[in-house]
Amino acid sequence: MSKIVYTRSKGLTDVETHYCPGCTHGIIHKLVAETMVELDIVEDTIGVCPVGCSVFAYKYFACDMQEAAHGRAPAVATGIKRVHPDKPVFTYQGDGDLVSIGMGEIIHAAARGEKITVIFVNNAIYGMTGGQMAPTTLVGQKTTTSPFGRDAALTGNPIRMCEMIATLDGAAFVERVTVTDSKSLLRAKRAIKRAFELQQQNAGFTFVEVLSTCPTNWGINPRQALTWLNENMIPVYPLGNFKDVKVDKA
Amino acid sequence: MRRELWKGNEAIAEAAIRAGCRFYFGYPITPQSEIPEYMAAHLPERGGVFPQAESEISAINMVYGAAGAGARVMTSSSSPGVSLKQEGISFIVGAELPAVIVNVMRSGPGLGGIQPAQGDYFQATRGGGNGDYHHLVLAPNSIQEAVDLMQLAFELADKYRNPVMILADGMIGQMMEPVEWKKAEITEARVYPEWATTGRGGRENHRIVNSLYIESEIMEAHVHHLFSKYKAMEENEVLYEESGIEDAEVVLVAYGVPARIADKAVELLKEEGIKAGLFRPITLWPYPKKRLNDIASLDHVKNFVVVELSMGQMLEDVQLSVNGKKPVHFHGRPGGAIPSPGEVKDAVKKFIGRES
Numbered sequence: 001m002s003k004i005v006y007t008r009s010k011g012l013t014d015v016e017t018h019y020c021p022g023c024t025h026g027i028i029h030k031l032v033a034e035t036m037v038e039l040d041i042v043e044d045t046i047g048v049c050p051v052g053c054s055v056f057a058y059k060y061f062a063c064d065m066q067e068a069a070h071g072r073a074p075a076v077a078t079g080i081k082r083v084h085p086d087k088p089v090f091t092y093q094g095d096g097d098l099v100s101i102g103m104g105e106i107i108h109a110a111a112r113g114e115k116i117t118v119i120f121v122n123n124a125i126y127g128m129t130g131g132q133m134a135p136t137t138l139v140g141q142k143t144t145t146s147p148f149g150r151d152a153a154l155t156g157n158p159i160r161m162c163e164m165i166a167t168l169d170g171a172a173f174v175e176r177v178t179v180t181d182s183k184s185l186l187r188a189k190r191a192i193k194r195a196f197e198l199q200q201q202n203a204g205f206t207f208v209e210v211l212s213t214c215p216t217n218w219g220i221n222p223r224q225a226l227t228w229l230n231e232n233m234i235p236v237y238p239l240g241n242f243k244d245v246k247v248d249k250a
Numbered sequence: 251m252r253r254e255l256w257k258g259n260e261a262i263a264e265a266a267i268r269a270g271c272r273f274y275f276g277y278p279i280t281p282q283s284e285i286p287e288y289m290a291a292h293l294p295e296r297g298g299v300f301p302q303a304e305s306e307i308s309a310i311n312m313v314y315g316a317a318g319a320g321a322r323v324m325t326s327s328s329s330p331g332v333s334l335k336q337e338g339i340s341f342i343v344g345a346e347l348p349a350v351i352v353n354v355m356r357s358g359p360g361l362g363g364i365q366p367a368q369g370d371y372f373q374a375t376r377g378g379g380n381g382d383y384h385h386l387v388l389a390p391n392s393i394q395e396a397v398d399l400m401q402l403a404f405e406l407a408d409k410y411r412n413p414v415m416i417l418a419d420g421m422i423g424q425m426m427e428p429v430e431w432k433k434a435e436i437t438e439a440r441v442y443p444e445w446a447t448t449g450r451g452g453r454e455n456h457r458i459v460n461s462l463y464i465e466s467e468i469m470e471a472h473v474h475h476l477f478s479k480y481k482a483m484e485e486n487e488v489l490y491e492e493s494g495i496e497d498a499e500v501v502l503v504a505y506g507v508p509a510r511i512a513d514k515a516v517e518l519l520k521e522e523g524i525k526a527g528l529f530r531p532i533t534l535w536p537y538p539k540k541r542l543n544d545i546a547s548l549d550h551v552k553n554f555v556v557v558e559l560s561m562g563q564m565l566e567d568v569q570l571s572v573n574g575k576k577p578v579h580f581h582g583r584p585g586g587a588i589p590s591p592g593e594v595k596d597a598v599k600k601f602i603g604r605e606s
């Protein structure tokens with residue numbers, strides 16, 4: 001008899017995702033879904049997906065979902081959380097969504113200490129629209145709108161969100177992780193779970209930045225993409241915990 | 251019933267609370283700032299919440315989230331702020347969420363002025379955001395009517411799962427008038443609609459609030475569905491008021507506070523022996539096209555004069571309704587200055603060739 005070694009998380013629906021082969025969006029979905037299952041909150045949680053490659057995430061997460069306008073997920077999540085303060089609420093946002101057009105919404109949600117969890121997927125590029133420059137694009141990185149490599153004199157420097165958000169009193173938990181190997185995956189999972197737990201304890205705003213790949217628009221294969229991330233993104237976006245208010249479980 | 255003296259903006263906020271609105275999201279702007287101020291002072295004691303948003307964009311998206319989560323919810327602003335809300339309003343329409351948006355209009359374009367104006371008529375009635383859509387637009391001409399329309403606005407928003415806009419000019423917001431609270435306050439907890447994202451709580455399927463329809467056939471079907479709602483609104487929700495039409499040779503058409511000026515001008519015209527009447531749309535969308543067209547067919551009606559605090563926006567709806575049957579003239583002041591009844595009377599006399 002064969003043994004089932006892997007089943008899809010109950011936090012995900014049976015729908016097949018549209019992500020490109022080797023894209024780490026799928027892994028990050030899985031981590032969020034597993035967290036919801038382990039905390040037994042699939043039945044309670046309300047998620048908000050952005051405009052970006054994860055725009056269809058409302059089909060994939062098994063909890064109730066809302067699809068927000070580009071960049072506005074933290075405001076939408078604020079509206080939801082104020083109506084249902086006892087329900088876990090999360091947003092799942094890309095770097096164009098969160099750092100560029102939605103910078104105002106994310107900073108103010110953090111400053112207000114909105115009791116939500118933000119999963120911030122940073123792949124240093126606009127995936128969905130075909131590989132344009134993001135505020136997180138590395139200096140020198142080629143994109144379709146920085147064809148000669150990002151020129152800091154022309155378009156500035158990458159923005160480090162964790163470092164910024166950690167300065168805000170409303171933030172309870174801020175951590176940057178990645179998913180390029182099994183060790184980093186475990187760490188990412190732990191951070192996501194911790195963020196949801198602290199949200200449940202009403203500790204404040206919780207934020208997990210996940211460095212992610214976009215092999216399609218980076219123009220390399222998935223394996224090379226993992227290496228590129230490790231070698232080029234981590235030096236600019238150092239992994240680690242930036243804040244944890246350490247509320248004890250009751 | 252007891253009548254109390256209320257400032258317009260505060261009365262609008264109180265009326266929303268009485269209509270069961272417990273979630274308000276907004277950002278300060280003159281001449282509507284008394285609405286967020288009133289909400290900040292009074293929502294907590296009535297079991298509600300108003301976290302001041304960092305922008306009108308954020309406020310309307312909080313409305314989207316709260317409405318999608320099942321709440322009775324409102325935002326308010328004035329012209330430049332309402333421009334910023336348009337993307338959000340389009341999303342609220344697309345996702346079929348009920349919400350009330352109050353626009354206490356000031357003059358423009360740009361930062362314009364803070365005096366009363368009606369320059370946002372096109373934006374309100376044509377769907378100011380992207381895409382093929384409409385929402386109801388209610389235009390009160392007194393604080394009493396603003397209060398009465400508030401509850402109706404929430405009811406219609408729920409009935410059609412579509413946002414409703416209260417379009418008021420700055421005068422409605424700023425003046426004080428007696429108000430009678432005709433309806434009892436809704437204090438019962440809201441029963442969340444069966445589509446709202448409230449957490450599955452044992453439900454078999456997850457609920458989705460969304461305005462994305464990537465497949466063209468499904469998108470098209472969705473828009474046809476929206477338009478079936480608009481058709482029902484056109485059939486069932488048109489509101490207007492008229493007086494003196496039965497023997498009028500000239501019909502003045504105005505909405506909001508300018509309709510009160512036009513009403514006074516009608517009186518002055520009658521004193522001079524000119525048979526004048528007044529037609530006042532209360533719903534600006536759907537527009538009372540049919541009734542206006544019927545009035546245009548009356549033999550004794552020779553002329554229409556539209557009076558607005560703009561350069562002529564509702565004018566186009568009057569022209570479309572009258573459909574060439576009779577001449578349509580226009581008198582407007584766009585810069586926040588308010589015409590006097592005498593000025594309107596003189597303009598009407600000039601248009602109909604009765605200058606003394």
Ligand SMILES: Cc1ncc(C[n+]2csc(CCOP(=O)(O)OP(=O)(O)O)c2C)c(N)n1
Pocket residue numbers: 051052053054070093094095096097098121123125126127128129134214
């Ligand atoms: C108001 C608005 N502006 C622009 C767009 C086009 N747009 C869609 S997704 C996107 C960027 C997505 O990039 P990111 O947030 O990094 O997510 P990814 O696709 O990389 O996961 C843009 C600019 C839009 N949908 N709405």
Ligand code: SF4
Pocket residue numbers: 018019020022023024025053123127128213214215216217
């Ligand atoms: S375009 Fe990039 S981010 Fe989007 S699914 Fe493909 S690989 Fe992932």
